[in-house]
Amino acid sequence: MKKITIILVFLLNSVCILAQSTDKPVDLESIPNEKIYMHTNSTMLLVGEYLYFNVYCLNAKTNQPSEISKTAYVELISSEGERVIRQVIDLKDGIGSSDYFIQTSVGSGNYKLIAHTSWMQNNKYHRIFEQDVFIINPYTSAQAKVRKDSVVGKVNNHEFDKTSTGISLNHSSFGKREEVIVDLGNYGIKKGNYSISVRKIGDIPSPSINTTKEFLEKYTDYEYSYRSRTETKLPDLRGKLISGRIIPKTSGIPLNNQQLTLSVPGADYFLKTAATDRKGRFYFSVDESFIEEDAFIQVFGKNRDKYDFEFNETEFEDIKELSFADYGITAAMKQEIIDRSVHNQIENAYFSLKPDTIKTTLPDNLFEGVERVEYVLDDYRRFKTIQETFVEIIPYGRIRKNQGDYEISVLGYEPKMDFEGMPLLVVDGLPVQEVDDFVRNYDSRKIEKISIIRSKYYLGSMFYKGVILVETLNKEFTESYRYDYLEDFKISSGVSEKNYFKQDYSLKSSPNVPDFRTQLLWDPNIQFKGNKDKFNFYTSDVSGNFQIIIQGFQNDGKPVSITKTFEVK
Incomplete structure (x- = not known):
């Protein structure tokens, strides 16, 4: 039975990949x-x-x-x-x-x-x-x-x-x-x-x-x-399948291979990544239980504000x-x-x-088990600004200006122990792309803890020189962090037993x-x-x-x- 299940899952995964990457009808009669x-x-x-x-x-x-x-x-x-x-x-x-x-x-x-x-x-x-x-x-x-x-x-x-x-x-x-x-x-x-x-x-x-x-x-x-052999609905193989596509606001913007993150912020946050296919379609498999909770999806990169989102519905x-x-x-x-x-x-x-x-x-924490250095800010003298906090408390993190904008960097491990490269900034489970705005405007007194992951890290296909994890006192960061490219919606992905x-x-x-x-x-x-x-x-x-x-x-x-x-x- 276990062998049959493994073969079935492999077959379905192959079919799903084919269905996502091509417009040709897929023969599913054997499933x-x-x-x-x-x-x-x-x-x-x-x-x-x-x-x-x-x-x-x-x-x-x-x-x-x-x-x-x-x-x-x-x-x-x-x-x-x-x-x-x-x-x-x-x-x-x-x-x-x-x-x-x-x-x-x-x-x-x-x-x-x-x-x-x-x-x-x-x-x-x-x-x-x-x-x-x-x-x-x-x-x-x-x-x-x-x-x-x-x-x-x-x-x-x-x-x-x-x-x-x-x-x-x-x-x-x-x-x-x-x-x-x-x-x-x-x-x-x-x-x-x-x-x-x-x-x-x-x-x-x-x-x-x-x-x-x-x-x-x-x-x-x-x-x-089959109702339609060209628009087959994919099965929820590992939990609810959240799917849709990105729509460019102007012509000439690429659709394929755009990196996306889906996050449900909070104390025990959920974070996943996906990449779009050549038609801008994306698929997230959510194997955790959420009931009408706030979720956020965003495109990563310089074109992040040039897309709208359209979600596929699974209702009757x-x-x-x-x-x-x-x-x-x-x-x-x-x-x-x-x-x-x-x-x-x-x-x-x-x-x-x-x-x-x-x-x-509890949701699986994406960074669980990864070696890090943690700083609980109540253990130190409190500072109002993010920059002061990093200068006075965080020795493995550094803030500096680059062409007028603030950047945060992380000190790596030997043999190349330097601050080169861009780290990933995550606040209450939400990946933050507007680093300059966060450094300039966020009140450091609202932060409970800052953790530094000094090793190299891949989030999907995106490479980062370390990770900075910020946890606020009331887990309220998403209430004030709003950008047009950050699409928010209610996620329901399974009720708790x-x-x-x-x-x-x-x-x-x-x-x-x-x-x-x-x-x-x-x-x-x-x-x-x-x-x-x-x-x-x-x-x-x-x-x-x-x-x-x-x-x-x-x-x-x-x-x-x-x-x-x-x-x-």
Whole structure:
């Protein structure tokens, strides 16, 4: 398997390089196609609730996790064509999960939750996964779109598979704050990837949840045909692919081999380089997790202010092709909506006592492990100007004028221990080209630390005689550093994994904290061993009928859809 993966990655890299450097059609028939299944915790939500979802990116033929895309895109689209949310999901072995808190700005109506990869967009027959979602906003009087005299439809999947045989619970019904033990021992589930939702069933009709079995039945005969053989969308092989092109502001400006940097400044900054092809196109692979953070891209060199940037979008383009369901509410549902809204408000008020936790991963620092000399400026007498600071504190750095402009240089190592050559200046993770402006105008008292890398350094194809790393006290440099050639945009390149809150009353904790959870359990990555599997959760202070839904795929690609209902009195 490892050899196959290595060969596949090599093949895809070769294809991507070819696609970037030529306009000729590329034969991609031998590369596996993809399809996506997405398990959601519910298809009917109120404002103030969480929409949870787990993405399964599969090999289109084997139904096993895809080895191609490392990123999936999820969008919630209203029936009017408005994109309510758009998230970038990191895929690990073809699996990724996230959530979205339904805010009060979201109106009542019918929505479509879709998911796709960039690679899937090449297929004109099947490019997205679709799930109908019905949302109610009880905090607004604008309900005309969903008010109906009567409604017809399934009620929160009461009819979904009835109850799967072979699984059992420790009781036939349960009291409040009682442990529920689910035994899958007789079902015969095998090792694979699975997600679980346990949620209260209401009396408001809602769209059916797409099950794994229904999904594979629909796409048993998987067709594949390219929408355009000359504009193939490249797969996200190592994370999200940020691509676009530079556009010259005047004629005669070269497009090819222009050096670019992409940086996300901050305490743990992200910095990468790329070069344009002969048509000015560029590609950055971002394998770190960023959610709506400030990013900056710039061209390096004397022509840096002579280009504009145009980015390629990875969002679903054909919203008009979507067909929306038509679910609604009647006056008879008023009390259920009120009760559920009250429960949500109480739960949100006590969220700090029941938090989800993020599995944090820090970006790889480009200069990590490189030998340097560090100067924490609070250890010395403070000076206002950059020039004074270098003269008095930084022996391995030097500032001097060249034809009226200030330059910074770095003292190298033996045998050529001199200040010749230009170093790279990086402030809070942002490469700075306007060295003279930085020396003249930046207040040195805002700087926390200056580090000097004295060895030669290559940033992409750009060579530097050393590196000067500046860290400000509040990491606020980009708030004041603005030039027209510095293109800023919001970057979203994958959400951070979460450990979702799971109530445990066996610990005898928080007896006085209200518990009005209607979502008793959400686990997007539960592990089954295939032999006498069990899992547990606790009921809340909410009574009524609840439903357990397990979706996923065995390692051999076989779909698994399990459901079980129970009552809390």
